[in-house]
Amino acid sequence: MRDTRFQELAAQLAGYSTALRPGDRVLLELTDIPEEMGVALIREVRAAGALPFLRLNQTRLNREMLSGAVEEQYEAIARHRMAEMEDMDAYIEIRGGGNAFEFSSVPQENMATAMKALNPVAQRRIRHTRWCGLRWPSEGMAQQAAMSTEEFEDFYFRTCLMDYGTLRPAMKRLAEMMEAADKVRITGPGTNIAFSIKGLNAIPCAGECNLPDGEVFTAPVIDSANGHISFNVPSLFQGIPFDSIRLTLEDGLIVHAEAGDKTPQLNAILDTDPGARRLGEFAFGVNPAITKPMRNILFDEKISGSFHLTPGQAYHVADNGNQSRIHWDMVCIQTEEAGGGDIYLDNELVRHNGLFTSPELAILNPIHS
Known part of the structure; x- marks a missing residue:
């Protein structure tokens, strides 16, 4: 049939x-x-x-x-x-x-x-x-x-097959907020990192280039990221499973990276070329129907209440100048169930424990069935 x-x-x-x-x-x-x-x-x-x-x-x-x-x-x-x-x-x-x-x-x-x-x-x-x-x-x-x-x-x-058009106005508003901002700060379990996104485009993705979709992305200013970050979503990259990736960045460069017994493989990938140890993307995951990880980047990077940071190549529409043969979206969920966390734009709290604080962005918050 x-x-x-x-x-x-x-x-x-x-x-x-x-x-x-x-x-x-x-x-x-x-x-x-x-x-x-x-x-x-x-x-x-x-x-x-x-x-x-x-x-x-x-x-x-x-x-x-x-x-x-x-x-x-x-x-x-x-x-x-x-x-x-x-x-x-x-x-x-x-x-x-x-x-x-x-x-x-x-x-x-x-x-x-x-x-x-x-x-x-x-x-x-x-x-x-x-x-x-x-x-x-x-x-x-x-x-x-x-x-x-x-x-x-x-x-x-x-x-x-969801109606992405209904999400687009809120995604566009979030993109406007990101384009007006200079500093981003992210905190949470094992995470305290800050970087600039000043002058870079923010792009709402509502079903055009990926299905399923649901993210709003930009890129960090290439030498601006400082701090440490722990990713709580399992990742599969180049056929290798990674869990609990932790990165430390100084002036935009990944100076330390670990992932348990996969630490050698992680560092081998990050040594692919010089751009692999710098960030090419920062994004909010905003698909309200995707609420848990499944070790598939095309789904996991869209999880509502998540964000991802990406070692490697920047997209030309939000180009911070980083070039690399890799582009690896590493995902962290910040819902209360996942351990919580906050994201600030210019010291203003925009998302707390995975929930946007502004009513005009509420449609992008997770749907729990």
């Missing part, structure tokens, strides 16, 4: 998220998703008068390629993909896969080789196409979220 939600999601992606127009060239990059979803997406692209182009991947084959990655090979792959991307007006990526740890055995140096070659392609996509990326629900994701498969699928489609 065809799941009508496939068609609804395809329509959301082609219509609301990427706003396809007649004649647009659209690259569809699909990894381990049902054929029915791919068919629905191709049909929606055509219905908009746009032209679909298809690239299919498989996670295990990608892992095998990365396991033997060499510079000459990935430079050639990057040239081919750059030529393709330069010919596209829009890009939609859906990534499935049952094993979230599939890339955990890939040597770090091989991963760095591939990332170095492919990062310019990703930057071209971000800067010059209308794009949206999302994961596809799987039994593995449900297990990480401590949900049944059916429960997780219902949650996934509910959050992807």
Whole structure:
């Protein structure tokens, strides 16, 4: 039986998220998703008068390629993909896969080789196409979220298909508050950090570039962050699970980083290049329907009552000048249940224990069912 939600999601992606127009060239990059979803997406692209182009991947084959990655090979792959991307007006990526740890055995140096070659392609996509990326629900994701498969699928489609337009006014207001501010201070268990966001854009994200969505981001002034921070949301990066990451920053530089027995792997990633030890993003998570972590960054960075700080590459729309081959959103929940915490803009308390203090932002507070 065809799941009508496939068609609804395809329509959301082609219509609301990427706003396809007649004649647009659209690259569809699909990894381990049902054929029915791919068919629905191709049909929606055509219905908009746009032209679909298809690239299919498989996670295990990608892992095998990365396991033997060499510079000459990935430079050639990057040239081919750059030529393709330069010919596209829009890009939609859906990534499935049952094993979230599939890339955990890939040597770090091989991963760095591939990332170095492919990062310019990703930057071209971000800067010059209308794009949206999302994961596809799987039994593995449900297990990480401590949900049944059916429960997780219902949650996934509910959050992807929610009416993001209703959140946009409050998100826009929060962005205005951030753009008017100079200093940010964040306190909480194991956390006392301050930095400047003066002069940088703040961007409300309401379903355009990610599904599910729900964050308002900017970037710290590159040399302004000082203090220490503890992240209480488990993170999966480059196929490696990390828990309880703790960072210390001096003048914008991560001078100390630890994550229990994964501390060597953490520091290896932060040593990818000089920009990996500086911050490229600061964001409030504001999706009121996402209230608990599931070790999936595309969901966890949107948790209402959370914030994230990001070692690595800054986005061009909120560019503090930091450049890196990595971009790693590290998430901390500040709800009372998670230990609490406060965020101040220019010494004014804007969120306490995960709840915005202003009534005009209340719609962004967590929904507990």
